[in-house]
Amino acid sequence: MPGVIGLYKFRVTQDQMSDIKSEIKKEVARRKTFAIISHPDAGKTTLTEKLLLYGGAIRLAGSVKARKANKYAVSDWMEIEKQRGISVTSSVMQFDYSGFCINILDTPGHQDFSEDTYRTLVAADSAVMLIDGAKGVEAQTIKLFHVCKLRGIPIFTFVNKMDRASKDPFELMEEIERVLGIRSYPMNWPIGTEGDFKGVYNRKLKQIELFDGGEHGQSQVSSTVGKADDPVFADLLGSHYHDKLCEDIELLDMAGDEFDKKKIRSGELTPLFFGSAMTNFGVQPFLEEFLELAPSPGIVDTAEGEVDPESDKFSGFIFKIQANMNPTHRDRLAFLRICSGKFSKGMSVKHMNTGKEIRLSQPQQFMAQERTIVDEAYAGDIIGLFDPGIFNLGDTLFEGNGNVRFEGIPIFPAEYFARVTPADTMKRKQFIKGIDQLSEEGAIQVFKQIDIGIEALIIGVVGALQFEVLEYRLKNEYGVQLRLQNLPYRHARWIENEGLDPRKLNLPSTAVIVEDKLGRNSILFENEWSIRMAEERNKELRLVDIATQD
Numbered sequence: 075m076p077g078v079i080g081l082y083k084f085r086v087t088q089d090q091m092s093d094i095k096s097e098i099k100k101e102v103a104r105r106k107t108f109a110i111i112s113h114p115d116a117g118k119t120t121l122t123e124k125l126l127l128y129g130g131a132i133r134l135a136g137s138v139k140a141r142k143a144n145k146y147a148v149s150d151w152m153e154i155e156k157q158r159g160i161s162v163t164s165s166v167m168q169f170d171y172s173g174f175c176i177n178i179l180d181t182p183g184h185q186d187f188s189e190d191t192y193r194t195l196v197a198a199d200s201a202v203m204l205i206d207g208a209k210g211v212e213a214q215t216i217k218l219f220h221v222c223k224l225r226g227i228p229i230f231t232f233v234n235k236m237d238r239a240s241k242d243p244f245e246l247m248e249e250i251e252r253v254l255g256i257r258s259y260p261m262n263w264p265i266g267t268e269g270d271f272k273g274v275y276n277r278k279l280k281q282i283e284l285f286d287g288g289e290h291g292q293s294q295v296s297s298t299v300g301k302a303d304d305p306v307f308a309d310l311l312g313s314h315y316h317d318k319l320c321e322d323i324e325l326l327d328m329a330g331d332e333f334d335k336k337k338i339r340s341g342e343l344t345p346l347f348f349g350s351a352m353t354n355f356g357v358q359p360f361l362e363e364f365l366e367l368a369p370s371p372g373i374v375d376t377a378e379g380e381v382d383p384e385s386d387k388f389s390g391f392i393f394k395i396q397a398n399m400n401p402t403h404r405d406r407l408a409f410l411r412i413c414s415g416k417f418s419k420g421m422s423v424k425h426m427n428t429g430k431e432i433r434l435s436q437p438q439q440f441m442a443q444e445r446t447i448v449d450e451a452y453a454g455d456i457i458g459l460f461d462p463g464i465f466n467l468g469d470t471l472f473e474g475n476g477n478v479r480f481e482g483i484p485i486f487p488a489e490y491f492a493r494v495t496p497a498d499t500m501k502r503k504q505f506i507k508g509i510d511q512l513s514e515e516g517a518i519q520v521f522k523q524i525d526i527g528i529e530a531l532i533i534g535v536v537g538a539l540q541f542e543v544l545e546y547r548l549k550n551e552y553g554v555q556l557r558l559q560n561l562p563y564r565h566a567r568w569i570e571n572e573g574l575d576p577r578k579l580n581l582p583s584t585a586v587i588v589e590d591k592l593g594r595n596s597i598l599f600e601n602e603w604s605i606r607m608a609e610e611r612n613k614e615l616r617l618v619d620i621a622t623q624d
């Protein structure tokens with residue numbers, strides 16, 4: 075096929091080339107690819123649904139919820155998903171709004187919290203941090219936030235459920251700074267936070283937007299708006315609320331951070347929005363501000379130099395692999411984030427890791443709820459590729475000669491560990507095959523206890539549900555029943571020191587030395603306290619909690 079491609083290229087005239095370039099430039103500029111990070115129940119499903127509603131991707135609120143609530147129409151989700159009504163696999167939703175092309179990366183957040191949740195963030199250009207106004211910053215949000223922080227992507231905060239009693243907004247700002255180490259800039263300010271929500275003051279437009287209860291978000295609603303000093307509002311709100319609002323705003327203007335787009339773009343300052351996804355209050359203003367402030371796909375640094383998203387050469391990396399999505403076909407789907415150029419169905423690209431030319435013939439895209447075949451896609455988009463078993467996490471695909479290698483996908487620290495063996499020793503071969511497959515997908519982390527050998531594999535996962543998925547998939551896809559013994563470890567740390575023999579370390583008795591699948595030394599600890607003890611007892615020891623895939 076390369077000959078045909080070469081001929082095709084030969085025939086492209088200079089004019090056509092500049093047309094392609096300006097088309098790519100235009101398409102990249104209108105793309106916004108982001109993930110929503112939150113703790114379960116903060117309202118991610120509800121907010122996603124409202125965003126899709128504005129984009130016209132769904133007509134009636136409830137459709138996304140219905141999926142969550144176990145009303146799957148498609149039969150190719152794993153049985154376990156259907157049983158529990160949860161999404162084990164993270165997916166992507168694309169829709170157009172006001173000239174923008176928006177890709178929302180879904181981050182599984184309930185019991186199905188897994189490495190996929192973290193990994194998805196590697197494919198996002200920004201994140202929306204959703205916080206329940208009454209609960210503040212919660213555990214899962216903290217973990218996901220740190221991954222975003224590590225990547226330096228901009229984070230937009232939406233404080234949800236303001237229609238109910240919430241924490242004091244100043245207290246929330248203080249909490250965000252104390253717990254997450256990021257300063258915030260309130261874009262709007264709530265009026266009435268004790269279950270008496272009246273609306274918000276929009277700081278940019280200097281206007282009040284009144285809450286009228288909404289229609290429980292079944293459709294788009296408008297709110298009454300007007301200047302804060304309009305006596306109508308003093309009347310409408312009553313002097314108690316109006317005076318308090320004026321005081322709060324004065325305080326924010328005087329003592330708060332200044333609005334700084336640069337700091338927002340570098341992830342040092344988070345714009346803060348108050349609203350209510352359920353009643354649809356504040357969602358549209360949020361979306362519009364977000365689209366203005368959030369970055370389009372940017373330049374990516376690689377060892378071989380910068381990759382410009384507007385380049386006419388296609389490139390991308392695989393950030394997620396999902397096997398056996400359809401049990402009747404042994405298929406693997408590799409999710410690729412496009413980093414530059416344009417994808418066209420049937421195009422040939424180079425698989426960096428094998429050096430092979432691959433034709434991308436049946437790629438999938440994810441529109442709101444169904445998968446469709448995609449003909450064209452641009453930097454910022456996610457496409458699903460049928461994988462004949464050649465792709466690994468972090469693999470680079472690109473068009474043209476030369477070399478591009480995107481940085482490996484990080485391995486995030488597992489938090490649950492179990493010793494895993496096949497119940498029937500005769501099934502050892504299938505067992506290893508299944509474990510290898512799931513480890514390649516990144517669904518599990520495989521460790522080998524030093525000195526004990528291959529018989530005693532320790533499996534680490536980020537979310538406890540992954541053990542159920544592991545048992546289920548090994549049984550159903552490989553015919554192997556597992557014996558699973560939960561272990562008390564909660565933290566994995568990789569040893570950075572080269573040439574250091576871990577057996578010579580003075581470790582707490584509860585810690586165990588293991589090797590990961592790449593033969594790197596790591597230590598499993600039961601708690602933070604023993605990590606500190608290991609570091610104190612071994613001054614030269616350097617431990618890291620995130621390693622790279624390879």
Ligand code: G4P
Pocket residue numbers: 112113114115116117118119120121139234235236237238349350351352353
């Ligand atoms: P998640 O995906 O983050 O887990 O949250 P989800 O959207 O499922 O929302 C969790 C619960 O919070 C839901 O209630 C939802 O209706 C509610 N919720 C979301 N946004 C708001 C909001 O702005 N205000 C209020 N008051 N509630 C909100 P549920 O009772 O669990 O489900 P349902 O019966 O409402 O479907």
